[in-house]
Amino acid sequence: MHSTDSPEQLTSHQAPDAVSVVGRVLDAIPFNRAHRLILLMVLLGAFFDVMEENALGAVGPALKSAWNISTPELAFLQTVTIGAMIIGKVVTGVIGDHKGRRFALAFNLGVYCLGALICALAPGYTVLAIGRFIVGIGLGGEIAAGMTMLSELVSTKYRGAVVASLNVGAGGFGNVVSFGFAAVVLGPLGNFFGGPENSWRWMFGLLVLPAVLVLAYRRFLPETPRYLASRGRIDEANGVLTRLANGRLKDTGAPVTPYIQSAGVATATVEKVRLSEVFHGVLLRRTSALAVISWMTFGAQVTVLVLMPTILVEQGYTITKSLAFTMVMNVGSLLGAAAATYAALHLPRRFVITVGAVAACLAALAFGFLATSPALVLILGALFQFFVLLLNSTIFAWAPELYPTRVRAFGTAMVAVQGNVAGAFVPIGAGLLFDSAGMVAVFVLIAVMYSVMAVASRFAPETHGRSLEDINSDATSDSTSQGV
Incomplete structure (x- = not known):
């Protein structure tokens, strides 16, 4: 642990505002099962994000053969995706600060899964380009939103390591596994998935599986107590802190510890977002x-x-x-x-x-x-x-x-x-x-x-x-x- 105080001792009289109290409480909570589950859920989202990001390059040769499209046309699909990713990062940043980190993550996963499904079912080049644009919107903000959430949920001691580990799943395993996955779907299993004409569709379609994670996010992934405190939602922040301290993400109905005393203007101030x-x-x-x-x-x-x-x-x-x-x-x-x-x-x-x-x-x-x-x-x-x-x-x-x-x-x-x-x-x-x-x-x-x-x-x-x-x-x- 990063602090010698117990969480119960860290109430609002020790800090000038609610967010500072949250930081002290988190520093007193050891890295536990709840943190590991949160990291796993965010890391899986980043992993599938990279899988989807690399999908176009992997199916490029098959797509060119199936539709007789040119290399510039294939490159344009990548340009559309990258352009949408830039837009998606900005949109996610705005959503994350106004609606919350949890909402932003669920939004991104849902959007890019929708885009992947459109790509899988696309009847022609134009619809495929639209699908790649939607995919890009979702891809753009996923990792940035995950970085923000993880940085706000763990103690100072482990914060950097936890956020950096996100790239083990994304840039590490994601880049390696994505090309192996493509090689299997388009290679040995290619005929099973309909041959060169349709196997590329399955490559996109199978990546819709992360949609299942959206339900997991909504049910189990908590909003960060720092964000809740900054918005004046003191009772909710106390609830999340209690669950983290107990090492459980599911709300069991156990008594909520009032880490932040809501009485007093200083602790209940809503930080204005500009x-x-x-x-x-x-x-x-x-x-x-x-x-x-x-x-x-x-x-x-x-x-x-x-x-x-x-x-x-x-x-x-x-x-x-x-x-x-x-x-x-x-x-x-x-x-x-x-x-x-x-x-x-x-x-x-x-x-x-x-x-x-x-x-x-x-x-x-x-x-x-x-x-x-x-x-x-x-x-x-x-x-x-x-x-x-x-x-x-x-x-x-x-x-x-x-x-x-x-x-x-x-x-x-x-x-x-x-x-x-x-x-x-x-x-x-x-x-x-x-x-x-x-x-x-x-x-x-x-x-x-x-x-x-x-x-x-x-x-x-x-x-x-x-x-x-x-x-x-x-x-x-x-x-x-x-x-x-």
Whole structure:
């Protein structure tokens, strides 16, 4: 536990507002069965999110064959999905701060499952494009909403590790399993699912299964007590805290412990939500720093994911071997996400980002100049992916910590949006660079991006070992002075 006080001792007379009391109570509650179940439900949502995100690339060849569509038409479907993801992140950020974290998660899962079903049943290209747009809306906000929720439900000690572990399911297992799942559905089971003409439909259709999770969210996943307290819903916040302290998500009807005394104006104050806060004062500096960091690392990651098979083919490897090599390299991603979970528990965020960015820079240069044999391609490629996911997962932990409860969902979404924008545009420039100057030039560009990231990390505050309320005390003072 992070505090020596018992939860019963932490009532409102020890803190100036209800949200601060919630933070102290959560610090006194050990990580237990309830937390593990919440993490599992959110992690499964992120896992299926990545499965769906990778689905289009996996079914691309089958879809081109079945409908005789061109490569630009297939690429346009991906562009539609990415554009919708950007919109989805913004929408989810707004919903998360106005309607709650729990509602935002259920909304995202429901939307992207609807989109997947439309894709599975699409009679033609236009309807498929509409389905991919709806999928993108749901995909966009799922992980950002999960980051926000997890950051608000656990103690300061475990907060970073729990949020970073979300990427073990998403960027780690999700990326590896998604291509294996596609290989099985479209390969050995292809004839069972109707052959090349229809097996791609089943690929989309089977991913509707996460709809079952929507019911689980609504029945068992609690709203975060920090959000409830910020909205003046003191009795509900006390109820959730009681369930977390008891290690049970289901409401058993047990007496509710009044951790927060609702009497008194200070504890019942409803924090006003003004999303523009993230673009002013203290929060603007944090948003700008994390935006640069997110742009650099996610832009570099997507560039490598998109161009790696092409780069390897240009080096003389077959398409099949290049895809197999890329999949093996992604094992480094899984290990990197796991390492980030450990680092978030023990090391400062800025230290991990700075050292990781320098290491990723060196790994990119090593791959660009030294990856001349299959062994070096696999080793250096996996090493690079290790640092990429170490950095991305650390950003998962860092971003929601930098915003006060009233705008945490929107602020986190704004940081995440930069990754999508970078993922849409950086690979285009890198592709042009590859055609004109070759592989080495691309990895030199990536190395420069990670160097910029290392510098940008110095402009955001350190959060490791600090409560969310302590981290954002200056943001609260700043907003008060502006009349927010």
